[in-house]
Amino acid sequence: MNILLQRIAERIVRTGSLTITGPKGDRHSFGDKTGEPVHIHVKTRHAARAIALHPTLALPEAYMDGELDFLEGDVLALLKLVYLNTGPAGSDAAWARAVEGLRVAVRRLQQINTARRSRANVHHHYDLSGDLYRLFLDEDMQYSCAYFERPDMTLEEAQLAKKRHIAAKLRVKPRQTVLDIGSGWGGMGLYLARAFEAEVLGVTLSTEQHAVSTERAHEAGLGHRVHFEIKDYRALSERFDRIVSVGMFEHVGVNHYRTFFDKVATLLKPDGVMVLHSIGRSGPPTATNAFIRKHIFPGGYIPALSEVLPHIEKAGLMVADVEILRLHYAETLKHWRERFLANRDKAKAIFDERFCRMWEFYLSGSEAAFRWQDLMVFQIQLTHRNDTLPVTRDYIARTEKSLAMHEAAHGPVMAEPPPPRTRRRRRV
Numbered sequence: 001m002n003i004l005l006q007r008i009a010e011r012i013v014r015t016g017s018l019t020i021t022g023p024k025g026d027r028h029s030f031g032d033k034t035g036e037p038v039h040i041h042v043k044t045r046h047a048a049r050a051i052a053l054h055p056t057l058a059l060p061e062a063y064m065d066g067e068l069d070f071l072e073g074d075v076l077a078l079l080k081l082v083y084l085n086t087g088p089a090g091s092d093a094a095w096a097r098a099v100e101g102l103r104v105a106v107r108r109l110q111q112i113n114t115a116r117r118s119r120a121n122v123h124h125h126y127d128l129s130g131d132l133y134r135l136f137l138d139e140d141m142q143y144s145c146a147y148f149e150r151p152d153m154t155l156e157e158a159q160l161a162k163k164r165h166i167a168a169k170l171r172v173k174p175r176q177t178v179l180d181i182g183s184g185w186g187g188m189g190l191y192l193a194r195a196f197e198a199e200v201l202g203v204t205l206s207t208e209q210h211a212v213s214t215e216r217a218h219e220a221g222l223g224h225r226v227h228f229e230i231k232d233y234r235a236l237s238e239r240f241d242r243i244v245s246v247g248m249f250e251h252v253g254v255n256h257y258r259t260f261f262d263k264v265a266t267l268l269k270p271d272g273v274m275v276l277h278s279i280g281r282s283g284p285p286t287a288t289n290a291f292i293r294k295h296i297f298p299g300g301y302i303p304a305l306s307e308v309l310p311h312i313e314k315a316g317l318m319v320a321d322v323e324i325l326r327l328h329y330a331e332t333l334k335h336w337r338e339r340f341l342a343n344r345d346k347a348k349a350i351f352d353e354r355f356c357r358m359w360e361f362y363l364s365g366s367e368a369a370f371r372w373q374d375l376m377v378f379q380i381q382l383t384h385r386n387d388t389l390p391v392t393r394d395y396i397a398r399t400e401k402s403l404a405m406h407e408a409a410h411g412p413v414m415a416e417p418p419p420p421r422t423r424r425r426r427r428v
Contacts, residue, residue: 005042015031017037019071019072021040023048037072038077040068047065056291057290060291063357064295066353088374131346132350135339135346136335138155139156141185142185143184144184145332146331148331155335161404164407165396166244172196177199178198178242179242180201180246182204186228190217200227201240203229203233204228205230206230210229240268243264254301261314268384275381276378277378280375280378288300288301318384320382325376325377329375337364
């Protein structure tokens with residue numbers, strides 16, 4: 001086995017049980033033999049060398065290309081083993097700190113998300129076949145962190161709870177205007193239109209999502225109240241009573257935070273309310289994982305709150321409330337991973353084996369990062385004035401309870417997604 005890879009494994013894996021079989025069939029064991037055993041087979045010298053030099057990119061790529069397989073355990077088990085040994089901050093080795101420092105130094109060059117590049121980045125991920133997302137998302141096609149009020153909730157129940165939670169924080173009143181920045185497949189906008197009779201504009205850069213959300217609004221009889229457009233938020237000029245953005249801020253890029261909040265400040269009416277829901281990190285700023293940046297979310301970045309709040313302040317907005325959702329996304333991703341694996345053959349029929357391995361690593365890696373590293377979700381409530389909202393948070397729970405009672409009596413407030421739109425993805 002590659003001697004450098006062996007030395008790295010020896011340094012990292014102190015507890016647990018890891019076995020690596022090398023290209024020539026040689027076996028090496030690491031750890032104290034406790035816990036769930038993980039046994040990987042690195043099949044080629046090329047893969048062993050690449051993993052030793054750049055593990056965060058080369059290990060998933062070796063798995064994608066079939067140069068690495070699991071003889072015991074799986075991707076999630078391996079990442080759990082690594083993360084529990086290294087902790088949220090990662091490896092303390094000098095070489096690892098040096099590499100991380102270099103990645104942080106050049107991260108801004110990887111996040112120059114102009115309007116044109118933003119559209120290309122969105123196309124890379126969100127304009128995949130809608131059939132893929134139907135294999136693992138809930139019925140409303142919510143592609144963001146669910147809200148598990150109870151641990152035994154189904155994915156559908158938790159996603160509905162998420163919409164209630166955000167809607168309650170928005171404090172929407174009937175017939176108010178709402179802007180949904182990054183409207184996805186339309187679920188949030190349709191929910192607000194039905195529950196509050198709001199006038200909703202949803203903007204997205206995804207042609208696939210726009211087509212689905214527009215069709216859903218028509219099928220639900222809400223076309224007069226909900227309108228979806230393919231438009232960059234930076235091109236908007238009208239003002240809104242409420243603004244919501246769920247799972248879009250991760251694509252803005254650290255270079256453009258000031259632009260984002262300056263624009264939000266001009267779009268939000270003086271007595272308006274915004275809720276920003278985004279993945280964040282509880283640790284200090286870092287750089288985007290190399291595998292995620294290259295294969296999953298080009299141009300994406302997950303911020304620390306210390307990178308976000310200064311730009312909110314400079315834009316003249318007030319933070320009315322901040323909530324951190326810790327393990328909710330880990331549970332969401334667990335549901336997605338299990339559903340994807342249960343439908344893996346269908347995904348392979350749409351794409352190919354390499355894509356399925358990539359997607360499995362993406363879902364498993366993301367779940368692992370929320371369980372054993374420093375990823376979380378933050379919800380920031382923004383206003384222009386400090387008297388816009390009640391001075392206590394009681395209204396949030398009251399609104400959630402009222403919505404839940406209405407849904408129990410009349411059924412979930414959602415629009416059924418239209419029949420699948422078949423589209424074959426390009427080879428990754």
